[in-house]
Amino acid sequence: MPPRRAITGRSQEPRLRFAEELRSLRAERGLSLRELADAAGWDSSTFSKLENGRTLGGPEIAQALDQFYETPGLLLTLWELAMADPTQFKEQYRRYMVLEAEAMSLWQYSVIMPPGLLQTAGYVREALAAGGLEGQELDQQVDARLGRRIVLESDNPPPFRVILSEAVLRNSLRSAGDWREQLEHLVRMSERANITLHVLPFGTGLHGLVNTDVMFLRLLDGRTVAYAENDAWGELVEETGKVERLHRTYDAVRDLALSPAESRTFILQMLEEVPCEPSI
Template structure:
């Protein structure tokens, strides 16, 4: 068999996926055989080869042991990890654009449900760009909302922390329009909005936001976001733990109908 030549993207992550596949093919192993050798699921190994999943270091060390590569994959993984850290939000948006189911816990109004005026207020609230650059960011955020109009649209569930609804922008008109947008979105069949009230008590998602995305292939990823940082989580076990945390918050949140009434009450107030 002729040696496979790399002609893909000039990134460490793409090179890592290429090498994982090349090594298996040159060893003559099928995915089923490699699964038996490593105890990792065959579909999971396939996603590593296509670059759809970014694994953990122990997986690379296991594959290095199978192929006797002297740590090649582990070294490539460390380089790829640096790229993933820099591009984590870009990767998240790529996953979000393909997601069929999205569950979010938010301490701010999610970009997918923001009005243009509210998005501009949020993006200009800190040491943000001005003028043309600010408008580009606003339009980019609004452009992401097109995915909610796909046919069929993704199923979206958003849990809003009550603090989100208690922190309006300076302009009351902007805030009223944003609250109306949330109320209207809650009436759509593919969007569910719940409010997590202060009275529900403490939980382990406080202090940040969480997005859980289910992709067309059945896989899932998560994105944890603070005010100035974010982390893309692709390991299935970690995603499962975050899903359990999300479900506990969901179970303690107001039901959808009561949440809509809560939003309406804030508007009237």
């Protein structure tokens, strides 16, 4: 086993520490990126992006490199810390992300896009690119959003109730393949014991959240906070009375929505409408 490394100032930022550790381990072996790619089985450009901090990759790459470098669990741990690091997010979202990671249960209503916790990589990339991100910033924000899914992938994930406006399921991606993957992911996630998914179909009339996304988080201390957002503003709501009023509105919307079984059938029917991309 390699000797324990001294703690240095570079360990204070998880994403940079992960990248620097990868560079250091490869340098110790005297390997080029191409030689590492040949030995570990990934493309050299992937390792280049990992080592310059442009992307974090997935857990399977961290696990494979742990095995290759004989650093059991080190790189996977650094990867998990980097993915969960709230400083990846824009400043106005950081406090919310910390609370989300600690939540005991979650409820969400989504107006036009799937909840971030349920988005696939293809959806995340197109959504962020449509917002003007590109290059390294785009790669980093894709990693940051996908990293939020750790909340639902733990051994004891919190209950998560989701209401999707039908508009979420009608606002497809440019790539039929990516859109099919997103819909299939929603179906799979709806089958998990801790996730309850409702669809609010068109024709149910106006309601108090008609243009507002809202997420509720029940915290360890028993408090519930909310994050409400529309095209013009976003706000973390912590005052008990305001949260309670929002929650009553959410409950009224849930009463209009399809049951979980009906919602799953609804999404499966929409999947049938997605054209199959021609095989090459």
